[in-house]
Amino acid sequence: GEDVEQSLFLSVREGDSSVINCTYTDSSSTYLYWYKQEPGAGLQLLTYIFSNMDMKQDQRLTVLLNKKDKHLSLRIADTQTGDSAIYFCAEDPTNKLIFGTGTLLAVQP
Amino acid sequence: DADVTQTPRNRITKTGKRIMLECSQTKGHDRMYWYRQDPGLGLRLIYYSFDVKDINKGEISDGYSVSRQAQAKFSLSLESAIPNQTALYFCATSDPRVGDEQYFGPGTRLTVT
Numbered sequence: 001g002e003d004v005e006q007s008l009f010l011s012v013r014e015g016d017s018s019v020i021n022c023t024y025t026d027s028s029s030t031y032l033y034w035y036k037q038e039p040g041a042g043l044q045l046l047t048y049i050f051s052n053m054d055m056k057q058d059q060r061l062t063v064l065l066n067k068k069d070k071h072l073s074l075r076i077a078d079t080q081t082g083d084s085a086i087y088f089c090a091e092d093p094t095n096k097l098i099f100g101t102g103t104l105l106a107v108q109p
Numbered sequence: 110d111a112d113v114t115q116t117p118r119n120r121i122t123k124t125g126k127r128i129m130l131e132c133s134q135t136k137g138h139d140r141m142y143w144y145r146q147d148p149g150l151g152l153r154l155i156y157y158s159f160d161v162k163d164i165n166k167g168e169i170s171d172g173y174s175v176s177r178q179a180q181a182k183f184s185l186s187l188e189s190a191i192p193n194q195t196a197l198y199f200c201a202t203s204d205p206r207v208g209d210e211q212y213f214g215p216g217t218r219l220t221v222t
Contacts, residue, residue: 004151008149035211041215041216042113042199042213042214042215043199043201043211045210088151088152092209095159095209096167098154099152099153100151101150101151102151102152
């Protein structure tokens with residue numbers, strides 16, 4: 001199957017780190033993605049990682065990829081209230097994206 | 110101006126009615142997509158089109174049809190709406206020559222009563 005799974009909800013305090021996890025099923029994906037959806041808006045690409053990489057860092061964001069376990073994570077350092085959103089991971093095994101169920105990140109001031 | 114626009118933004122309709130959701134893009138991308146979003150289910154692909162003459166079914170195409178009128182326009186139709194088609198619908202575009210990042214419209218909230 002092509003199931004991409006995430007936990008539905010994560011709550012953190014402002015200034016703490018957030019870690020959002022994702023498991024995927026298809027090891028043929030070239031890239032794995034993280035998209036962010038703010039309230040009332042469509043999705044925007046946040047970051048992505050090439051499948052032959054283990055880690056990618058982009059300012060406050062760190063993406064870790066464990067291909068053996070088909071596990072992807074997104075770490076947000078120094079989480080801010082503006083980071084409150086739904087985060088989707090996605091894989092692209094067949095030229096089209098398969099999205100996860102989305103994780104709602106709530107940042108408490 | 111937004112790169113990907115959707116009309117209408119909100120629509121309430123009755124069971125059995127025919128509904129068309131429209132999507133336009135100014136990015137010049139060949140690839141366009143329609144998704145629906147339901148709480149706890151993420152985004153599911155309804156139909157996609159890789160160029161004007163190409164239409165493909167996605168994961169959940171039953172009850173839906175599409176038309177690619179031009180490179181810039183991709184519309185989604187519900188021939189006879191039913192309540193379980195109540196959802197948030199998103200159009201997206203992408204260009205594989207530049208990493209195939211998908212650009213999403215703002216969404217259409219459809220309620221079928």
